[in-house]
Amino acid sequence: METTSTVNKMSRRIRIGLIAALGLAVAGCAQDAPQDTFDPAGENAQKIQDLQVPIFILAGVVGLIVLSVLTFVLIRFRDRGQAIPEQSHGNPMLEIVLTIIPALILIGISIPTVGTILALSETDDTECIINVTGQQWWWEVDYPVQDGCGGISDVIITSGQMVIPTGTEVLVRGTSRDVIHSWWIPRLNGKKDMVPGRVHNVRLQADEPGIYAGQCTEFCGLSHANMRMEVIAMDPDDFETWKAGQMAEYVAPEEGTLAAEGEATFIAQCSRCHQVNGLEDDDGNPIIARPDLQVYSGATPNLSWLMTRNTFAGASWDLLTPECRADVWDASPETVGEKYLEGVSPECLNSVDFREWLRNAPAKKPMYTDPTELEETGGLPRGMPDLGLGEDQIDQLVAYLLERQ
């Protein structure tokens, strides 16, 4: 009876182990994996793919050999009560051989690895330069004036989403305002740490239009998991349209509309931190936001063209409803640029999340905004505090911001 019970227990454990292994294996077969590093979408990511696949195979073979030998030794020489075998200090020849073989394998791996690293650090052939700046917990993206990127005559500044032209070697120059962050779009290239006071380069190139997701990969505090970003690759023609929209003049809401009331509310409640280019006070002077006086990082997202983006709050939430988002994300390469350029219509606005954010931002995304716990930062919060807005004010702001496209 006892023997039968023991066998049943072992059998049950083996079954559970097999199911767990199967679960792990199946987890690697996900179809909807926007951050799949094994699914390159540009030549830089392809270089990494060409390096990592053979190395993974080689490492797998080595691991299999080692585990097989280890398993054999453990079973073959297990304790059966036999005499202790002869004890020796070691076998110098065997040890030397077992040192030289891994050394040769590592040398074999290092040659293509170094070659790939050098190739990925090449910058001379890049045609379009874009700056990214990380801070807790969002990414700012700006396009300096240049002839590259098809020509940019005025600085473009946005956040959360970076728009690039397809087939173009883009050089991303990154830094950070507060702590170390890491910028990673797995389908376009490897990750790169962004360090305050230093500038690091990473090149991007997308073969075809699409939306490529990523997220901060260096733990950077409370809302690290909510620090996401996306790269929108579009045809050069669509990219020109997008640029023109970003460099357009500010158009004030029509007087007497809810949006006009929203503009006043925005000036009263939001413009201390958030810049909207072209916004003026009653005397016709430009309204300059002072995030340097309001938040620890000294920066907040520029909201001039908020509704040309699809995300908000560090790309943590979509500005589009799930249906409209799917319409963009699932679009074919031929139409994704066009879909993206449609921006956020009133019908497609994800008003639930957006209004929740306006109602009480820290309740939606943890951001160290409690004024009683800000001794280390000189009283400055690390994100958007609760402004205590009323529902009327939220209605006005939504109407105003919907026109920011």
Next chain:
Amino acid sequence: MFTTGSKFLIGSAVFAIIATIAYGISQDGVMGTIGLASAAAALSFLAGVNIFTHDSNVSGSDASAIDSCAAAEPAPANSIWPLAFALGAVVLAVGLITYQAVFIIGIVLLLAAGAEWTTQAWAEQASAEAAHNSEVRSRIANPLEFPLAAAIGVGLIVYAFSRVMLWLSKTNTVIALGVLGAIIVSVAFLLAYRPGLRSRTAVGVIGVGVLALVVGGAAAGLDGERDVHEQETTVDLAHEGICESPEEFEADHNASQSVAATAAVAATITLDDSGELNYELNGPRPEGATALTLQRSSPSNVLFSNKSGEERRLSLNLGPATAGSGADEEDAPHQVCTTLVEFDGEQNLTLIIGLPSIAAEDGYHFFVPGVESAELELIVP
């Protein structure tokens, strides 16, 4: 009647009485006479007590007494600690009139020698057996001695190593570390390949290595560090309007920590011999761009390279004061600049600009005092 001990005390008492009389007659000092008289009285008292109790009475013919008396016990081994204690006292005294470091060494030596001496003296009273006493001492002192000695040894090695590294030039440091690594690997290989190697040989090899390092460190320390180019800060000087001056001024010479910031800088701005300011980026410069773009509120390091043939500084008008500068708004500098940079020299300038360019009436511009043509626009989005 007179025991061995009493003879000694009687003799001492007689000597003290004679000294009292001699001192009292020849000297005017009352205190000395009183002291010597007191000593004579005390010794006489002790001699009387000794005679009365027959203490220390060892007869030369009493064999058993010879074997059992205290004098028959083996004397404790010679101790270095009294000597070290005396040396500590001397070093301390010398330190009082020379250098503070010598004084501190004297105190440490004095305390350490005193502690060791006390411990040893205590242990020697544990029993009549020297081996047992030694074991008792080790049991008490070793848990403290070993870690302390190890810490001092490691500290000495690290300090010597740091002196050597600071003495070597950058290139020679690379070579030295390469050679050192090769030596360590070779010795390790030798020890691993020849397990039969006598441990004394291995210890000897390592000992020679450590000794060479310590001697090298001492020599390097005496010779001094290599020249380290110091980066001077100017933030406190901006208030003085110095950023618009082509003249020399005093600056903080203890700011060499900013050397690390000269890698992966946001831009390198060069003043060429024609008096023009140009900039280069880490990576290619945006094609067609004439202005430099830096992010708002972000710590940006700009390296100024002077190729003009004269000492020059790079200055930047910051416009309105900002909290991002790290100072109170009222006190924040409106300008930042490098110190005067020698020909072919470089200096780092860290900028945190809290406001966008549109907030400044004429935007932001880098300039070089004394060189009118040297101007570069800075765009802060």
